[in-house]
Amino acid sequence: MWVKQVKQVILILVLLVGVSFEEMPISFYTSMQNDELIDILFIKNYEAGASLTEAYNNIEKLDRNTEVNTRSYGSDASCSIAGQGSLEASISSNVIGQAHIAWQSVDTMPDSKGRHRLLGRSEEDLTGVFSVEKFIQLWSNSSPGQVSVDWLPCS
Numbered sequence: 001m002w003v004k005q006v007k008q009v010i011l012i013l014v015l016l017v018g019v020s021f022e023e024m025p026i027s028f029y030t031s032m033q034n035d036e037l038i039d040i041l042f043i044k045n046y047e048a049g050a051s052l053t054e055a056y057n058n059i060e061k062l063d064r065n066t067e068v069n070t071r072s073y074g075s076d077a078s079c080s081i082a083g084q085g086s087l088e089a090s091i092s093s094n095v096i097g098q099a100h101i102a103w104q105s106v107d108t109m110p111d112s113k114g115r116h117r118l119l120g121r122s123e124e125d126l127t128g129v130f131s132v133e134k135f136i137q138l139w140s141n142s143s144p145g146q147v148s149v150d151w152l153p154c155s
Contacts, residue, residue, distance in 0.1 A: 037097075039064070047072040047085030049106040049116060050138035054089075060096040084108075086139035091132055099126040105138045 037059040044051040048070070056062055072085040091101065102123040106116040126132070 045070045045087045049108040050087040053102045055100040058097045064093040089136045091134040
């Protein structure tokens with residue numbers, strides 16, 4: 001009796017091994033190798049009304065050096081500029097893939113409807129092989145002409 005059960009187990013194992021050597025569809029290998037690399041940095045300073053997004057996806061190569069300084073002067077009651085802040089970012093990257101770099105600056109004081117007026121906004125989407133050298137400086141109570149966004153030359 002147990003010999004018959006052992007033969008059935010061996011037959012099942014042989015069938016499973018035979019099935020495992022069968023050719024898998026191309027879509028299986030494509031999905032297994034689609035390990036999409038993503039690198040996202042999002043920073044928001046509510047006191048300054050500033051936000052920054054630096055996102056990379058479909059990365060084949062990424063050498064990135066990003067430095068961000070964000071300050072809020074609202075926590076110190078003795079400070080004469082209470083309720084203010086700043087966001088500064090220096091972005092330097094070499095990329096093979098896709099990039100999305102965006103910033104936004106809004107008025108920290110809401111209008112009569114509770115909305116914050118947009119002061120400035122920039123969105124850039126890049127694809128391919130490229131270098132990014134960028135400096136962004138945003139601070140509260142600044143006019144649109146005072147917001148600084150400078151491209152540094154590529155070397």
